[in-house]
Amino acid sequence: MTAIHPVILCGGGGTRLWPVSRKALPKPFLPLLGEETLFEQAVRRVAGDDRFAPPIVVAGADHADLIEAQLGPASGARLVIEPAARNTAPAIALAAALLPEDAVMLVCPSDHHIADTDAFRASALAAAALAREDHLVSFGIAADRPETGYGYLRRGAPLAGGYAIREFVEKPDRARAEAYLASGEYSWNGGIFAFRAGHLLAELAAHRPDMARLVAEAVAGGRWEGARFHPAPAPFAAIAGDSIDYAVMENTARAAMVPADMGWSDIGNWAALAEALAGEADGLGNVVRGAVDLADCRDVFATTDGPRISAVGLEGVCIVVSDGEVLVTTRDGAQGVGKLPGAMSQ
Amino acid sequence: MTAIHPVILCGGGGTRLWPVSRKALPKPFLPLLGEETLFEQAVRRVAGDDRFAPPIVVAGADHADLIEAQLGPASGARLVIEPAARNTAPAIALAAALLPEDAVMLVCPSDHHIADTDAFRASALAAAALAREDHLVSFGIAADRPETGYGYLRRGAPLAGGYAIREFVEKPDRARAEAYLASGEYSWNGGIFAFRAGHLLAELAAHRPDMARLVAEAVAGGRWEGARFHPAPAPFAAIAGDSIDYAVMENTARAAMVPADMGWSDIGNWAALAEALAGEADGLGNVVRGAVDLADCRDVFATTDGPRISAVGLEGVCIVVSDGEVLVTTRDGAQGVGKLPGAMSQ
Numbered sequence: 264m265t266a267i268h269p270v271i272l273c274g275g276g277g278t279r280l281w282p283v284s285r286k287a288l289p290k291p292f293l294p295l296l297g298e299e300t301l302f303e304q305a306v307r308r309v310a311g312d313d314r315f316a317p318p319i320v321v322a323g324a325d326h327a328d329l330i331e332a333q334l335g336p337a338s339g340a341r342l343v344i345e346p347a348a349r350n351t352a353p354a355i356a357l358a359a360a361l362l363p364e365d366a367v368m369l370v371c372p373s374d375h376h377i378a379d380t381d382a383f384r385a386s387a388l389a390a391a392a393l394a395r396e397d398h399l400v401s402f403g404i405a406a407d408r409p410e411t412g413y414g415y416l417r418r419g420a421p422l423a424g425g426y427a428i429r430e431f432v433e434k435p436d437r438a439r440a441e442a443y444l445a446s447g448e449y450s451w452n453g454g455i456f457a458f459r460a461g462h463l464l465a466e467l468a469a470h471r472p473d474m475a476r477l478v479a480e481a482v483a484g485g486r487w488e489g490a491r492f493h494p495a496p497a498p499f500a501a502i503a504g505d506s507i508d509y510a511v512m513e514n515t516a517r518a519a520m521v522p523a524d525m526g527w528s529d530i531g532n533w534a535a536l537a538e539a540l541a542g543e544a545d546g547l548g549n550v551v552r553g554a555v556d557l558a559d560c561r562d563v564f565a566t567t568d569g570p571r572i573s574a575v576g577l578e579g580v581c582i583v584v585s586d587g588e589v590l591v592t593t594r595d596g597a598q599g600v601g602k603l604p605g606a607m608s609q
Numbered sequence: 610m611t612a613i614h615p616v617i618l619c620g621g622g623g624t625r626l627w628p629v630s631r632k633a634l635p636k637p638f639l640p641l642l643g644e645e646t647l648f649e650q651a652v653r654r655v656a657g658d659d660r661f662a663p664p665i666v667v668a669g670a671d672h673a674d675l676i677e678a679q680l681g682p683a684s685g686a687r688l689v690i691e692p693a694a695r696n697t698a699p700a701i702a703l704a705a706a707l708l709p710e711d712a713v714m715l716v717c718p719s720d721h722h723i724a725d726t727d728a729f730r731a732s733a734l735a736a737a738a739l740a741r742e743d744h745l746v747s748f749g750i751a752a753d754r755p756e757t758g759y760g761y762l763r764r765g766a767p768l769a770g771g772y773a774i775r776e777f778v779e780k781p782d783r784a785r786a787e788a789y790l791a792s793g794e795y796s797w798n799g800g801i802f803a804f805r806a807g808h809l810l811a812e813l814a815a816h817r818p819d820m821a822r823l824v825a826e827a828v829a830g831g832r833w834e835g836a837r838f839h840p841a842p843a844p845f846a847a848i849a850g851d852s853i854d855y856a857v858m859e860n861t862a863r864a865a866m867v868p869a870d871m872g873w874s875d876i877g878n879w880a881a882l883a884e885a886l887a888g889e890a891d892g893l894g895n896v897v898r899g900a901v902d903l904a905d906c907r908d909v910f911a912t913t914d915g916p917r918i919s920a921v922g923l924e925g926v927c928i929v930v931s932d933g934e935v936l937v938t939t940r941d942g943a944q945g946v947g948k949l950p951g952a953m954s955q
Contacts, residue, residue, distance in 0.1 A: 556950045572935045573949045576942025589918045596922025603919045
């Protein structure tokens with residue numbers, strides 16, 4: 264059996280993790296959960312295992328040097344430099360166009376946390392098997408709370424190692440999210456996909472012919488520079504950006520999902536990071552990094568790159584001090600951090 | 610009628626207003642409420658009015674230069690430099706010993722805020738009239754909430770312009786504080802006093818003879834240096850420190866009080882400062898100083914000397930960024946700030 268080709272996407276900004284995540288050093292490249300960055304974790308998750316080929320990384324030019332530094336020597340990775348940010352469908356299509364038609368690609372965001380690598384690999388193998396049978400496969404993340412911030416996948420008929428997708432659901436309201444959780448039929452759409460490269464491009468040509476044509480032109484006019492591929496800027500910039508869900512997954516008749524119960528978090532905001540770090544909490548649920556003094560606090564997350572944080576009497580609050588900025592947010596408010604003037608204006 | 614002699618005490622540290630209030634520049638000398646410092650307000654409160662003589666300021670050597678700078682030129686003030694901090698009774702006795710026996714002294718802390726100067730002066734005149742009749746007079750601050758952080762005075766028999774004090778009450782618990790407020794018989798002991806200088810010294814000699822003797826020795830052995838008086842260090846350092854309430858007021862048979870409804874606050878912590886600044890609040894009760902962005906916040910107080918503060922979703926929280934320290938506290942927690950490692954170790 265041929266190896267699976269990981270495609271690691273580095274497009275996200277992570278403004279909800281401001282002020283630590285910045286344009287110049289965004290979320291994937293930060294050691295948010297330990298010594299490794301999220302990107303390094305994404306790479307390691309598919310490394311040292313013959314079932315996975317060296318990855319293709321898709322990113323903007325601003326982060327190319329950072330990526331190569333974090334990849335380390337001899338990774339065998341190739342780097343596709345997007346001339347412009349056009350959402351996930353064009354990024355994935357670029358990688359597909361550089362792979363053999365029959366290669367199975369495994370598309371992974373670089374800014375998620377997955378606690379259980381073995382479970383991830385098992386789901387990846389199941390997804391790859393379905394992809395070889397010409398399914399377009401999404402990971403269905405086991406939902407453990409009525410989350411309103413994610414899209415959902417509804418299970419349909421069983422397939423070998425997975426299910427057909429009966430329905431894609433946009434971010435639901437609270438009541439619907441609770442009903443989804445109770446039904447057991449829904450899982451989160453985690454943005455992890457597997458397809459045959461040629462099949463993905465054929466489906467894109469069927470559903471987004473302009474995008475498919477412009478990606479093909481950008482690849483035809485592109486050039487390699489060592490392990491870096493530079494698509495032709497003009498056709499790529501002319502693409503009307505779209506997500507792979509909208510452009511392909513919701514339109515294909517071959518959408519499938521594999522269940523994935525692997526300790527997944529998108530680390531979507533400070534509250535999610537605090538949750539992912541709950542194992543480090545003290546007896547009162549507090550997680551701290553750096554010089555932090557807490558008194559009478561519960562479920563506080565506090566991190567600082569220098570100035571001491573002192574806190575009294577707080578519950579369920581995140582305090583982040585980074586590079587001359589001080590952020591204080593409730594866990595519920597953490598979703599709104601990206602819309603703060605500081606996060607918007609950097 | 611002779612003028613009243615203000616005695617302004619500058620002994621307090623103000624650790625609960627850390628990290629803005631520091632040992633080197635404590636609470637009285639900070640412009641917490643506007644352009645003037647609390648000390649400058651205390652001086653101005655008795656200035657430009659023939660009924661008040663120039664003040665005597667009692668302070669430690671560390672703050673002498675600061676005090677003279679904030680007094681400005683030609684204040685006529687005299688400065689008594691305490692060789693050691695020994696609480697309020699010795700400080701007040703030093704000032705009394707430098708005044709004529711029949712002088713009425715008005716003892717004022719330098720770290721309180723009083724919104725209504727006219728009401729303050731009216732209470733001061735009433736207190737001085739009682740002091741001339743050999744009462745030892747405390748201001749009874751009109752209580753407007755069941756505060757558990759202050760001592761209370763219970764009114765007894767009416768006197769001209771005031772009342773005898775029936776009882777001194779230590780900081781009560783919540784239930785008792787509520788009963789006091791409901792009864793209407795209790796007011797807060799605000800630490801503002803009036804007495805005849807000779808009478809205060811006589812009462813001190815009766816109730817704390819060692820303290821009275823050591824103060825007399827410290828004054829006899831002291832020296833003037835311009836407008837600064839330096840008591841002899843050895844006898845003053847030998848004093849067992851005590852508050853004027855414990856040393857004299859609770860022991861005398863001549864304790865009286867004058868009602869004072871004058872917009873008083875001891876600015877005892879960040880929550881109290883936020884309360885005193887409520888007039889500057891936005892429509893949601895937020896008060897901000899410096900570079901602050903708030904989203905979905907209510908009753909938040911935020912002040913910074915530089916780094917931007919961004920906050921989301923908070924209610925009833927104080928955020929203070931000063932000189933490389935970041936403090937975040939609930940209003941209820943604000944009482945505990947002085948016990949934080951940062952406040953203790955400065």
